[in-house]
Amino acid sequence: MRYGYFDDQNKEYVIERPDTPQPWINYLGEGSYFGIISNTAGGYSFYRDARLRRILRYRYNNIPQDEGGRYLYIRFPDGDFFSPTWQPVRKKLDFYRCRHGLGYTIISSRYREIECEITYFVPPREEMEIWSVKLTNRGKELLELDVFSFIEFCLWNALDDSTNFQRNLNIGEVEVEEGVIYHITEYRERRDHYAFFGAVGNIVGFETDRESFLGPYGSLDSPIAVREGKTSNSIACGWAPVGVHQIKVTLPSQHEERIQFLLGYKENLTQHKFIVERRVNKEGIPSLLQRFNDQNEVVRALEKLKTYWNNILSRFQVQTPNSHFNRMINVWNQYQCMITFNLSRSASYFESGISRGIGFRDSNQDLMGFVHLIPDKARERLLDLSSTQFQLGGAYHQYQPLTRQGNDEIGAGFNDDPLWLVLAAASYLKETGDFTILNEMVPFAGGGNPATFYQHLLRSLEYTLHNLGPHGLPLIGQADWNDCLNLNLITENEGKVAESILIGEMFVAAGEELAHIAEIIEKNDDASRFRKEVRTMVDRINQWGWDGEWYLRAYDDRGLPVGSKQNQEGKIFLETQPWAIMCGLADTERGKAAMDSVEKYLATPHGIILQKPAFTQFSLHLGECTSYPPGLKENAGIFCHPNPWAIIAECILKRAEKAWNYWLTISPSSREEISEIHRQEPYVYAQMIAGPDHPRFGEAKNSWLTGTASWALVSATQWILGIRPDYQGLIIDPCIPADWQDFRVQRWFRGVLYTIVVERKPNEKYELKVDGNLLSGKTIPVFSPGSEHRVEVTLGED
Numbered sequence: 001m002r003y004g005y006f007d008d009q010n011k012e013y014v015i016e017r018p019d020t021p022q023p024w025i026n027y028l029g030e031g032s033y034f035g036i037i038s039n040t041a042g043g044y045s046f047y048r049d050a051r052l053r054r055i056l057r058y059r060y061n062n063i064p065q066d067e068g069g070r071y072l073y074i075r076f077p078d079g080d081f082f083s084p085t086w087q088p089v090r091k092k093l094d095f096y097r098c099r100h101g102l103g104y105t106i107i108s109s110r111y112r113e114i115e116c117e118i119t120y121f122v123p124p125r126e127e128m129e130i131w132s133v134k135l136t137n138r139g140k141e142l143l144e145l146d147v148f149s150f151i152e153f154c155l156w157n158a159l160d161d162s163t164n165f166q167r168n169l170n171i172g173e174v175e176v177e178e179g180v181i182y183h184i185t186e187y188r189e190r191r192d193h194y195a196f197f198g199a200v201g202n203i204v205g206f207e208t209d210r211e212s213f214l215g216p217y218g219s220l221d222s223p224i225a226v227r228e229g230k231t232s233n234s235i236a237c238g239w240a241p242v243g244v245h246q247i248k249v250t251l252p253s254q255h256e257e258r259i260q261f262l263l264g265y266k267e268n269l270t271q272h273k274f275i276v277e278r279r280v281n282k283e284g285i286p287s288l289l290q291r292f293n294d295q296n297e298v299v300r301a302l303e304k305l306k307t308y309w310n311n312i313l314s315r316f317q318v319q320t321p322n323s324h325f326n327r328m329i330n331v332w333n334q335y336q337c338m339i340t341f342n343l344s345r346s347a348s349y350f351e352s353g354i355s356r357g358i359g360f361r362d363s364n365q366d367l368m369g370f371v372h373l374i375p376d377k378a379r380e381r382l383l384d385l386s387s388t389q390f391q392l393g394g395a396y397h398q399y400q401p402l403t404r405q406g407n408d409e410i411g412a413g414f415n416d417d418p419l420w421l422v423l424a425a426a427s428y429l430k431e432t433g434d435f436t437i438l439n440e441m442v443p444f445a446g447g448g449n450p451a452t453f454y455q456h457l458l459r460s461l462e463y464t465l466h467n468l469g470p471h472g473l474p475l476i477g478q479a480d481w482n483d484c485l486n487l488n489l490i491t492e493n494e495g496k497v498a499e500s501i502l503i504g505e506m507f508v509a510a511g512e513e514l515a516h517i518a519e520i521i522e523k524n525d526d527a528s529r530f531r532k533e534v535r536t537m538v539d540r541i542n543q544w545g546w547d548g549e550w551y552l553r554a555y556d557d558r559g560l561p562v563g564s565k566q567n568q569e570g571k572i573f574l575e576t577q578p579w580a581i582m583c584g585l586a587d588t589e590r591g592k593a594a595m596d597s598v599e600k601y602l603a604t605p606h607g608i609i610l611q612k613p614a615f616t617q618f619s620l621h622l623g624e625c626t627s628y629p630p631g632l633k634e635n636a637g638i639f640c641h642p643n644p645w646a647i648i649a650e651c652i653l654k655r656a657e658k659a660w661n662y663w664l665t666i667s668p669s670s671r672e673e674i675s676e677i678h679r680q681e682p683y684v685y686a687q688m689i690a691g692p693d694h695p696r697f698g699e700a701k702n703s704w705l706t707g708t709a710s711w712a713l714v715s716a717t718q719w720i721l722g723i724r725p726d727y728q729g730l731i732i733d734p735c736i737p738a739d740w741q742d743f744r745v746q747r748w749f750r751g752v753l754y755t756i757v758v759e760r761k762p763n764e765k766y767e768l769k770v771d772g773n774l775l776s777g778k779t780i781p782v783f784s785p786g787s788e789h790r791v792e793v794t795l796g797e798d
Contacts, residue, residue: 082111422460439452
């Protein structure tokens, strides 16, 4: 069943009932100020870092779920009241609709005579959000209404806020001035920033102390201040600071009233923290409220936001015979890639924003689906990531976005990490042709002399070569891409033994890319050296990694194969099968055999599972993947992230129908009809779908912030559509399903706009024309920036 529908024209997903199976969320912000908002206005906001600059408090795993957010209460003269976002009062509404758009959410509802529409968004380049409220009286009588706003401030550091109560129940501070509530906790000492929550209207009262608003043992569904219709003008001093306005609204029949709420972040220079002693510098905030109290200014800001997103998405637009494909590629997949690039794995309904920050492996992969959108940001991210690399080539697995300091709790030693930097750099260079990045000087984590970005890439490969095991295959370290395949939890052997076939395959891919880059910049010795190492690794993997019908996954700490017919559980893993083809080490016979095994043993109606059979017993020799119940996460769950690898592999093998079936199976849009089973948002990819060993087979978890987004876009645009950036130009080599006779793409590449028209003509051979001129091969050369070109491709029988 569906809970809404796609409004393709407006690039929105429209939710028609509030009780979705899980909170279906959206994101606000695109620069430094971000927010999560659900279809019932749950969520929170933060500035740059969801751990260190959390603005609103949010309780994960709460009962009822998704409570805490951006709320309004509307009270009638007879004492009846409701929340126009359904939560937190949860009173039955006469009408409800939520429109999740690109960087904005609009929630509309009706209860009794009152219609309410709230538009939430962050204006471009602003460090604050707007709640634009429209109230309409559809009744026959004049109404005197009380409107109460509600937010709860987080005391900045989200970890301390949820743990260190002996302190944080004593530090909360606020000031209230001209309708604005200023959250100034710790401003007197360690902080130069504060939050503000303001409104312009007939404000008759406020609350800043949570208990004063809720009442003793009170709850958000029935606060005492709303029940009684009166606020007490409390000033929080310790305990739990909140932001509440009480606004009187006189609303004649068939008239409307608008109220603008602004919630934001302000940082002052240290020397300008105070105007006079202990008086907080609030410069700019009153004028900001006055500016956005003008409804025309709000409309202009929202239109500017929509224009921003339309311009971003215009970098790649497609017309194909399939509506699921069109809406995912044109809107939602690219949008998700942008959000995931911005936030990595920090803040979602499943990520608390406290522990993970920016992941090294995660962000390098995210960049691959983002780089065509804003190349300059991709460049900056590459340099940031490389600065968390150590002298010997390893890297911090995660770092905090605000401080750019590595996360010591997680540390390093995930031995696939360095290779992702090479693959991401190759993606950037192919997209932009900007080889100047290779000369940028970048520091190392832990000190030492800085080195060029190119030297950082060299050390990434050398790290792998310096960490080889008994079979000459890369040591796995703490883990590889599969964080839960922990082969070194216990070892009875001296020295390092556990090896990863996947890291070996990644080395082959990364080594080929860096060799090609080295040739372009005339570092021929480097190119020769790495090509030689690649050939050696290919031979070793084909000797020690082939199990007869598929590739092994690894060797454990005892030197025993993982992902082998010899194993009772976990006989075959997904990851190494497509990567053997993607990196080019598998010949056609082995490649087809490996992918046939994927189809035979791992493919399901809901996607490809990660391994089979599921683990039913915990093993210290395999690690966390054996700790999950069968069918979830890395224990035979449908881990969506590597599903696009299978799509790419099948495209390389020219098996279009298999590739298309795999794409369609996990596409959120095509799963919309089974939302009661899938349960997560039908407009974005999830990290995981429960596998057939689980009683909720087909149920998704961990939506939004997943590497699935990037790889899904890469597999669809670069391999199914076959429009693939390369160092020398743009490759056009589609692998489309048999029932597609044609498709069109508009794609910006290195400052050039290409209109690409592809047609299938079975009795002809492949043909490529640019502006009517026939070209040899399948690569469009690089043209001068600012030009526009028409590309015509004929797909024949070759």
